[in-house]
Amino acid sequence: MVTRALIESVLTRARERSRLLTDSVDDGDLVAQHSPLMSPLVWDLAHIGNQEELWLVRDVGGREPVRVDIDALYDAFEHPRSTRPQLPLMDPAQARAYVRTVREKVWDVLDGHPLAGSPLAENGFAFGMIAQHEQQHDETMLATHQLRSGDAVLVAPETPDLGGTPEIDTEVVVPGGEFVMGTSVEPWALDNERPAHAVDVPSFGIDTFPVTNERYLAFMDDGGYERRELWSERGWSHRREAELAAPQFWEWDGKSWWRRRFGTMEPVRLREPVVHVSYFEAEAFARWAGKRLPTESEWEKAARWDPRSGRSRRYPWGDEDPDDTRANLGQRHLGPAVAGAYPAGASGLGVHQLIGDVWEWTSSDFLPYPGFSAFPYREYSDVFFGGDYKVLRGGSFGTDAVACRGTFRNWDHPIRRQIFSGFRCARDVQGEQA
Template identity: 75%
Template sequence: MSAGEELRARLAVALTRARDRSAALTECVDETELVAQHSPLMSPLVWDLAHIGNQEELWLVRDVGGREPVRRDIDELYDAFRHPRAARPALPLLDPDEARGYVAQVRDKVWEVLDRAPLRGRRLERDGFAFAMIAQHEQQHDETMLATHQLRSGPAVLTAPPPPSPSWPPAVGAEVVVPAGEFTMGTSTDPWALDNERPAHRVALPAFAIDAAPVTNGQFLEFLDDGGYRRPELWSARGWEHRQSATLAAPQFWERDGAGNWWRRVFGVLAPLPPASPVVHVSYFEAQAYARWAGRRLPTEAEWEKAARWDPRTGESRRFPWGEGEPDSGHANLGQRHLEPAAVGAYPAGRSPLGVGQLIGDVWEWTSSDFQPYPGFSAFPYREYSEVFFGGDYKVLRGGSFGTDPVACRGTFRNWDLPIRRQIFAGFRCARDVVGA
């Protein structure tokens, strides 16, 4: 098989895996649930489905393929910047059958385009970037649809085996010291990296310590039991104001029974709170308050990436904590193989050279950094993916969650959200300064 044929095959696998997941997330509920808005923070599932098809049509059918539009008349309906999520149920959206027929028609044309595309020349087409971008876009919406399922109030419809048990459980509160020095942050060579991951640049950091694993439910419960949600001195001024206005008293989806035991609701199933699993569905403000309570802080984005990618033996930055190879089921909890984070210590093969674990998968991790462009940033292929969000009230999250597909996750990948958001699959780990290391 030639290099071009191998690349075409990889792209076909990524596109098919994304579409299979989209189908699974939309075919497990009836039409009423597909058109319903389960939270004002989320779109109806049927909007996400047709939007996936519309983006695929815009970039692959019309741009790369140079073909006539399939449905130009719906472009405005599925433009995410024209209609906020809360307003989308009132739009004249395609019904579920129409949406399924539309995305299938678009995909049939995409296969024809992929067969003929040179995969070189224009930057958009070089190395199959446009096809990979669309696979990543669909998987990002699949994770959003998975979050919508978590917000549903109906009976459970999703199933998956439990994550693996720990085989390398770190000590509670274990940390790793990262020595001072420069490292390469971002990438200029990964062919499928998105614009905000570029370009590669050198960053100098003082020494710091970072948790060997994400903060667990058990650790967070200590903060809660110590009055963490009732102590304004632990919160930033904005964080405390939000805690009061939103009446936050525990992570989202936690419930306490009459005997004082904590449970969590996971995709419609109420289960005992697993103490050794990373805490999830916490906002940036909650993570920040916990870190202050623990006498620590949240890591910066650069600290997180150095802990994840820097190899002290070579001085080079890896694509993933474990090396250059694509993640498999032994490296990380990705791709919705499971429906929850794995207990800390479940993926020893995924540790970084410094010994930091579970940096990829399980939970997105809040950092203290605002979402800003790297030096030399250039928007590509459109400003609305990253540039319009720079300089706003967005905090960076890194690492991916159990609901993130491998095609949309790597050591350089950057996510961002508002500091109040909790419906996303977000947790965190702590860091601290180290003097004299």
């Protein structure tokens, strides 16, 4: 049930995280562009405030604008990330003051709003949308932190190991048949998750766990990056052009592989899911393993379908919201947990860590579901359909629970590696029983 207390909680949690990600560096870091793929952190912060003003203060609240003069400046579609440092942006102090002012007005709007009366207001949808938007930018800012040079500024406890040492290279066979994909009832689901619709998925096998660094190293040691036959034509062309030889942020010291993580160098941990790999790398690994990447519908069936009841659940473990025992979400840690760390989060079929840890590449293009309707604006999903995007599922350690569920869809270009992306493999099953 959506309540004012819930809305206040998710908005507060998002703002605390935005503050952590921006207060942890000095003003020079905030205005710098750490990669042409990313915005300056100060742009993200002000953009968060501007979207909150547009939707909650002006639209839902019907209040006077705070800064109508900056709308175009912080329009993500008007200014590519690579050009944003040249814009006359608010400085860090101005951006912080702006988002504070906007939030104060939002609290006033929330206090007196009936959370009904229009599709945007029903069940507090606009408030939930804005909380998700801020958390999505927080994950983007976390990726910017990974790309910045200099000393480590973020701290978090180590990931737990709650699941012992399971056999990693195993799979689950998912029986063929129809299941309900997407949702028509989740109150804060975004437009590309809707509507719910039946999909008939043939039997398939899917990895019990995401592919680990140990498995990925075996691919590398077997010449995976040099073997043309493992790569698609586009993938091989990109591998050569970008000179890919290992996941992003990995370094070889002559004896072993190390990884740079948020300013700290550490040995590659074998049991963790591999992260910072592109779709093309995932595709090549799958071919090397004699498998393929799962389709989006296969991934969602493995995550949501309950073999006992035959219905689709909100999350792999059931309908309850995520907690610390079920998934690695919300930047509680600064990396994925080892395979098997969250046995309480396994799906009804016995597939583990489908939520949190790493975004998982699927083989599916980003397309609308049957009956899709853009809401509340085309630029969230509709303009991306049919482009050069592959769907990712499941969220990462940097994804907040408010922006992650069994139906949530992410997408990116197949060459991208700065995102917290990993994968698991699937295979066709002929005549096998689950």
